[in-house]
Amino acid sequence: MHQMSSDMRSCIEECLRCYGACLGMAMNHCLEAGGKHTEPAHFRIMMACAEICRTSAHFMLLGSPHHKHMCRECAEICEECAKSCEALGDMQECVEACRRCAESCRRMAA
Amino acid sequence: MHQMSSDMRSCIEECLRCYGACLGMAMNHCLEAGGKHTEPAHFRIMMACAEICRTSAHFMLLGSPHHKHMCRECAEICEECAKSCEALGDMQECVEACRRCAESCRRMAA
Amino acid sequence: MHQMSSDMRSCIEECLRCYGACLGMAMNHCLEAGGKHTEPAHFRIMMACAEICRTSAHFMLLGSPHHKHMCRECAEICEECAKSCEALGDMQECVEACRRCAESCRRMAA
Amino acid sequence: MHQMSSDMRSCIEECLRCYGACLGMAMNHCLEAGGKHTEPAHFRIMMACAEICRTSAHFMLLGSPHHKHMCRECAEICEECAKSCEALGDMQECVEACRRCAESCRRMAA
Numbered sequence: 001m002h003q004m005s006s007d008m009r010s011c012i013e014e015c016l017r018c019y020g021a022c023l024g025m026a027m028n029h030c031l032e033a034g035g036k037h038t039e040p041a042h043f044r045i046m047m048a049c050a051e052i053c054r055t056s057a058h059f060m061l062l063g064s065p066h067h068k069h070m071c072r073e074c075a076e077i078c079e080e081c082a083k084s085c086e087a088l089g090d091m092q093e094c095v096e097a098c099r100r101c102a103e104s105c106r107r108m109a110a
Numbered sequence: 111m112h113q114m115s116s117d118m119r120s121c122i123e124e125c126l127r128c129y130g131a132c133l134g135m136a137m138n139h140c141l142e143a144g145g146k147h148t149e150p151a152h153f154r155i156m157m158a159c160a161e162i163c164r165t166s167a168h169f170m171l172l173g174s175p176h177h178k179h180m181c182r183e184c185a186e187i188c189e190e191c192a193k194s195c196e197a198l199g200d201m202q203e204c205v206e207a208c209r210r211c212a213e214s215c216r217r218m219a220a
Numbered sequence: 221m222h223q224m225s226s227d228m229r230s231c232i233e234e235c236l237r238c239y240g241a242c243l244g245m246a247m248n249h250c251l252e253a254g255g256k257h258t259e260p261a262h263f264r265i266m267m268a269c270a271e272i273c274r275t276s277a278h279f280m281l282l283g284s285p286h287h288k289h290m291c292r293e294c295a296e297i298c299e300e301c302a303k304s305c306e307a308l309g310d311m312q313e314c315v316e317a318c319r320r321c322a323e324s325c326r327r328m329a330a
Numbered sequence: 331m332h333q334m335s336s337d338m339r340s341c342i343e344e345c346l347r348c349y350g351a352c353l354g355m356a357m358n359h360c361l362e363a364g365g366k367h368t369e370p371a372h373f374r375i376m377m378a379c380a381e382i383c384r385t386s387a388h389f390m391l392l393g394s395p396h397h398k399h400m401c402r403e404c405a406e407i408c409e410e411c412a413k414s415c416e417a418l419g420d421m422q423e424c425v426e427a428c429r430r431c432a433e434s435c436r437r438m439a440a
Contacts, residue, residue, distance in 0.1 A: 023392070031263055044247065047172050048172055062353070066158055130232060279381065286382070
């Protein structure tokens with residue numbers, strides 16, 4: 001990651017960590033727990049969060065100036081995912097990853 | 111693609127077609143031609159366009175209401191990519207795929 | 221998709237169609253139906269099938285000679301997904317997309 | 331990443347780090363350097379390596395037993411990418427990320 005600002009490096013890391021937390025929790029913890037954990041609205045926001053995090057990291061790695069728009073959207077989706085996970089309970093790893101990623105993305109989007 | 115509007119089905123198709131055109135042209139035509147075709151600004155907008163198209167289709171398939179924001183961004187990046195390809199010449203397949211995708215995404219974003 | 225064989229063009233199309241069918245059915249039909257449709261083994265093979273199809277198309281578009289290995293794996297996962305969908309019933313769109321994609325990928329892998 | 335072995339957690343991390351190194355170096359260092367850095371064979375193996383690393387991590391996060399096949403292919407592509415980067419020189423970050431990822435993927439594939 002050649003000549004990249006340390007803020008961007010750290011935002012890429014937060015995005016990839018949040019991608020891993022959301023996809024990993026959805027496909028393991030949520031699928032196995034069932035019930036409220038696989039209700040469409042909750043499961044969808046987790047999958048959408050995983051995808052926007054993956055894509056925001058990708059845009060920063062591409063060196064595209066559009067990464068700012070992706071990071072702004074990422075911060076918004078992460079906040080929504082954190083709330084959905086907090087309301088369910090038992091998803092603390094995901095809540096924390098989403099909050100950290102949202103904060104980092106807001107800085108990149110500014 | 112269960113119970114999806116025909117507008118959304120068609121937008122997913124345009125996004126995946128544009129993803130294929132941009133990635134395929136960049137990694138084959140542009141890389142082999144070199145020169146202006148691998149100048150960072152041009153190559154980056156093509157890769158960014160491929161990625162946002164792939165992701166917009168993904169959001170529509172996920173059934174996430176955030177697809178509207180992705181489609182709005184997708185329309186913008188597609189227009190920019192179409193202009194970059196038009197200025198270079200010899201990229202008509204990509205120009206057309208980008209223009210059609212932009213139009214379809216603008217309708218989804220509305 | 222510059223100077224690409226018609227077999228490869230058609231395999232990319234089948235892969236992207238199967239990606240759309242699997243992801244769209246999993247995230248809409250299966251999530252909403254619940255019960256057997258969200259049992260971990262079934263849901264996981266659908267998500268794995270969506271991802272390998274997306275990636276196989278990507279490797280062909282990259283012009284990478286490793287696309288043969290991805291297509292071989294894709295054919296295998298598609299067959300497994302078709303069986304899982306057939307056993308459940310009510311998933312005919314997905315069964316057909318998987319079978320067609322598997323056949324096309326086997327040809328590319330040969 | 332619920333109830334995941336520490337070997338798998340660490341392989342996911344190596345895959346995502348290698349994805350970032352390959353995509354970031356290709357789209358910034360290589361594109362800006364030009365010449366041998368944008369020769370199709372080199373640029374393609376870097377993009378293929380980024381994609382297989384991204385996908386292998388995805389399969390492990392999905393909890394799919396097919397992750398073993400993806401990791402085996404990932405190890406192979408990483409080795410090839412490391413060699414291509416080593417031959418060019420000036421790509422040490424990428425060489426190291428590829429070698430570490432290959433080693434970790436070989437363990438997962440066993």
